[in-house]
Amino acid sequence: MLEIRNLHVNVADQEILKGLNLKVNAGEVHSIMGPNGSGKSTLAQVLAGRASYEVTEGEIIFEGKDLLGLAPEERACEGIFMAFQYPVEIPGVANTYLLREALNSIRKYRGLEPLKHVEFAKLAKEKMGIMGMPDNLLKRSVNEGFSGGEKKKNEIFQMEILEPKLAILDETDSGLDIDALKVVADGVNALRNPERAFVVITHYQRLLDYIVPDFVHVLVDGRILKSGGKELAFELEDRGYGWVEEEAGKAVNN
Amino acid sequence: MSVDLEKLAEQEYKYGFFTDIEQEIAPKGLGENTIRMISSKKEEPEWLLEWRLKAYKHWLTMKEPQWAHVTFPPIDYQNISYYAAPKTKDRPKSLDEIDPEIRKTYEKLGIPLDEQMMLAGVAVDAVFDSVSVITTFKEKLAESGVIFCSISEAVREHPELIKKYLGFVVPQHDNFYAALNSAVFTDGSFVYVPKGVRCPMELSTYFRINAESTGQFERTLIIAEEGSYVSYLEGCTAPKRDENQLHAAVVELIAHKDATIKYSTIQNWYPGNAEGEGGIYNFVTKRGRCVGRNSRISWTQVETGSAITWKYPSCILEGDDSVGEFYSVALTNRRQQADTGTKMIHIGKNTSSTIVSKGISAGHGQNTYRGLVQIGKDASGARNYTQCDSMLIGDKCGAHTFPYIEVKNSTAQMEHEASTSKIGEDQIFYCQQRGLSAENAVSLIVNGFCKEVFKELPFEFAIEAEKLLSISLEGSVG
Ligand SMILES: Nc1ncnc2c1ncn2[C@@H]1O[C@H](COP(=O)(O)OP(=O)(O)OP(=O)(O)O)[C@@H](O)[C@H]1O
Ligand SMILES: [Mg+2]
Numbered sequence: 001m002l003e004i005r006n007l008h009v010n011v012a013d014q015e016i017l018k019g020l021n022l023k024v025n026a027g028e029v030h031s032i033m034g035p036n037g038s039g040k041s042t043l044a045q046v047l048a049g050r051a052s053y054e055v056t057e058g059e060i061i062f063e064g065k066d067l068l069g070l071a072p073e074e075r076a077c078e079g080i081f082m083a084f085q086y087p088v089e090i091p092g093v094a095n096t097y098l099l100r101e102a103l104n105s106i107r108k109y110r111g112l113e114p115l116k117h118v119e120f121a122k123l124a125k126e127k128m129g130i131m132g133m134p135d136n137l138l139k140r141s142v143n144e145g146f147s148g149g150e151k152k153k154n155e156i157f158q159m160e161i162l163e164p165k166l167a168i169l170d171e172t173d174s175g176l177d178i179d180a181l182k183v184v185a186d187g188v189n190a191l192r193n194p195e196r197a198f199v200v201i202t203h204y205q206r207l208l209d210y211i212v213p214d215f216v217h218v219l220v221d222g223r224i225l226k227s228g229g230k231e232l233a234f235e236l237e238d239r240g241y242g243w244v245e246e247e248a249g250k251a252v253n254n
Numbered sequence: 255m256s257v258d259l260e261k262l263a264e265q266e267y268k269y270g271f272f273t274d275i276e277q278e279i280a281p282k283g284l285g286e287n288t289i290r291m292i293s294s295k296k297e298e299p300e301w302l303l304e305w306r307l308k309a310y311k312h313w314l315t316m317k318e319p320q321w322a323h324v325t326f327p328p329i330d331y332q333n334i335s336y337y338a339a340p341k342t343k344d345r346p347k348s349l350d351e352i353d354p355e356i357r358k359t360y361e362k363l364g365i366p367l368d369e370q371m372m373l374a375g376v377a378v379d380a381v382f383d384s385v386s387v388i389t390t391f392k393e394k395l396a397e398s399g400v401i402f403c404s405i406s407e408a409v410r411e412h413p414e415l416i417k418k419y420l421g422f423v424v425p426q427h428d429n430f431y432a433a434l435n436s437a438v439f440t441d442g443s444f445v446y447v448p449k450g451v452r453c454p455m456e457l458s459t460y461f462r463i464n465a466e467s468t469g470q471f472e473r474t475l476i477i478a479e480e481g482s483y484v485s486y487l488e489g490c491t492a493p494k495r496d497e498n499q500l501h502a503a504v505v506e507l508i509a510h511k512d513a514t515i516k517y518s519t520i521q522n523w524y525p526g527n528a529e530g531e532g533g534i535y536n537f538v539t540k541r542g543r544c545v546g547r548n549s550r551i552s553w554t555q556v557e558t559g560s561a562i563t564w565k566y567p568s569c570i571l572e573g574d575d576s577v578g579e580f581y582s583v584a585l586t587n588r589r590q591q592a593d594t595g596t597k598m599i600h601i602g603k604n605t606s607s608t609i610v611s612k613g614i615s616a617g618h619g620q621n622t623y624r625g626l627v628q629i630g631k632d633a634s635g636a637r638n639y640t641q642c643d644s645m646l647i648g649d650k651c652g653a654h655t656f657p658y659i660e661v662k663n664s665t666a667q668m669e670h671e672a673s674t675s676k677i678g679e680d681q682i683f684y685c686q687q688r689g690l691s692a693e694n695a696v697s698l699i700v701n702g703f704c705k706e707v708f709k710e711l712p713f714e715f716a717i718e719a720e721k722l723l724s725i726s727l728e729g730s731v732g
Contacts, residue, residue, distance in 0.1 A: 048687050052679070072686035081687075088684045092702030101698065102688035109689070141702065158688065 007058035018222035027194040034219035048082040077109035079165030083155035090142040148175035173207040185210030205237040270494030280337035309426040309436030322593040323622040338383040338465035379459040384440035401446040408444035423506035432539040439473035447482040463492035472503035478513035485516040511546030523559035530589030533561025540567035544576035552579040554710040558726040568597035571605035578607040581707040586619025595625035600633040609640040615651035622654040631662040644674040697724040
């Protein structure tokens with residue numbers, strides 16, 4: 001589904017991603033872990049198409065298409081969704097309004113009729129229920145005055161409505177209480193199916209108890225230094241990232 | 255693919271067509287003869303002609319105001335025609351007598367004049383260049399005692415009210431453009447709501463400039479007697495032309511005891527092209543007097559058109575407990591310039607005023623908020639809340655604010671909030687990530703920014719305003 005080859009990315013003229021490779025197949029859940037500032041969010045933003053992140057080398061193929069040639073909204077319409085690490089507030093724009101516009105824009109791209117108000121309201125209500133979010137969060141302005149946890153839940157709520165092919169969750173677990181964590185994980189698990197893939201960025205092995213990944217990758221200084229199964233997450237939790245770097249360092253030196 | 259906020263494409267102005275009909279257009283030039291001609295065309299009484307001539311003499315001694323944050327080449331007042339009207343034998347008495355071309359024009363503008371086809375509950379006065387071509391639902395309104403007609407008709411039919419109230423709020427010598435208007439005003443609307451009556455319909459006037467090289471000098475007068483209520487809305491459009499045309503209006507509102515006047519404007523005059531050629535100069539004096547206790551005047555304006563806007567809808571709060579409100583959205587794109595705001599003059603006790611101003615600048619647009627809040631020495635317990643927000647789209651535009659506050663009574667409570675922000679690249683990206691184009695994202699974010707003002711508009715017009723804003727923003731992102 002997704003293949004990233006030798007990706008180099010500059011932010012503000014500084015190289016952040018330094019030759020990253022990653023392959024994600026449909027139906028898989030990949031977790032990306034790594035120290036602060038290692039480039040995890042950068043990767044997510046580049047996949048979503050943020051203009052300020054400059055790709056200097058490498059390629060990204062999504063479902064056979066050259067992803068880097070597509071505008072952010074085209075990527076969204078092709079089925080890429082990113083749950084933001086820091087969701088932005090949009091004053092005066094109702095949460096439900098943005099989401100309906102978004103869904104209908106995606107539907108239009110796919111040649112589908114726009115969803116009518118009532119149909120959308122029904123869908124939104126159902127998903128709100130699943131997420132255990134109070135109704136008023138729909139009417140309120142996008143993320144404005146939402147608590148940290150509410151913002152994160154709202155991202156997952158949007159994901160459930162938009163039903164992407166590839167969902168990238170950037171530290172969606174940070175700031176969530178334990179109940180909310182379960183709700184978010186349930187939301188993700190409910191969407192897991194053979195056609196859909198997830199890239200889950202997190203610092204905590206705890207999330208992976210709920211969303212069990214097929215692969216865990218360690219991103220350090222702009223490169224994936226180690227990949228493994230879910231047991232790698234436990235090892236990282238125990239030992240930190242130092243040993244991964246050392247191991248990789250030896251490999252380079254040898 | 256990047257969001258290039260600087261790139262500015264030519265947007266399409268939907269209302270830029272010209273109606274080819276036979277018109278009677280006065281020769282260019284301004285003098286006492288011009289004024290006599292206008293007055294006689296309108297079959298005005300002698301006193302009104304004298305009133306006009308007095309204004310004219312005063313105007314000759316005045317200079318154009320220079321303090322506004324706008325620039326334009328000097329206007330040659332002798333190079334303007336001051337009267338243009340469709341040629342008809344008589345004043346049309348019913349719809350059937352109106353030139354079909356004019357009816358078509360209004361249909362194209364989305365304002366069908368046929369009462370059956372109109373928005374339910376909205377009466378329209380249609381002003382075409384210098385004359386009102388029709389006023390709808392007059393009879394129905396008359397049943398509740400409401401007078402709604404053109405100001406020319408009011409001069410003939412209700413001279414006592416005109417004599418009493420013309421210039422009651424904006425004196426002839428008030429300012430350069432008001433004096434000019436007092437001398438040469440042609441048409442506009444007249445509204446009189448009698449005591450205790452809640453006007454059963456929305457009233458509206460649709461101003462259309464059509465003829466070339468003419469100025470439009472609108473004069474509107476709204477009087478709300480004790481305990482009455484009226485909501486009035488005006489809309490404006492003009493053809494696309496290379497020349498600049500002047501629209502210099504005077505609007506006067508009078509609210510008596512316990513009366514409320516709600517006045518909304520959706521101003522969409524031709525804004526000129528991307529190079530700043532053409533477009534309307536919208537130099538307007540709008541003011542209301544809350545003369546009675548507990549009266550209220552509320553101005554809501556959505557200003558998206560015009561090459562230059564110079565406009566400060568104001569409230570003089572004379573009656574105790576009276577309320578003045580000003581809700582404004584002003585958008586300048588391309589080379590547009592707007593210098594707009596309000597004056598809230600607190601004279602009575604416990605008077606209160608609210609100002610909410612949202613300025614949006616895109617392209618090379620220059621947007622200025624200019625406001626005065628004045629608390630007189632007897633205005634104990636006066637309150638004002640001012641919120642003044644500017645949004646910039648791109649980096650070639652400008653936002654400026656000039657808030658003036660004069661307080662002569664120590665019990666006044668003043669609150670002032672101001673913000674200037676660039677439209678967030680992160681907000682646009684967030685919307686794009688959810689599937690919206692950059693253009694739709696900008697329009698969504700800007701509409702959200704203006705929400706507090708739009709919610710003051712009558713419902714049908716709020717939707718209209720949102721659409722208009724989106725159209726006016728076209729080309730502000732590439
Ligand atoms: N706009 C920017 N300007 C300058 N530097 C930036 C910018 N965005 C990111 N960076 C830098 O790029 C590096 C990688 O940032 P990134 O957000 O990808 O890290 P991360 O792995 O997600 O970290 P965390 O775990 O703290 O979220 C950091 O050093 C950061 O300071
Ligand atoms: Mg991060």
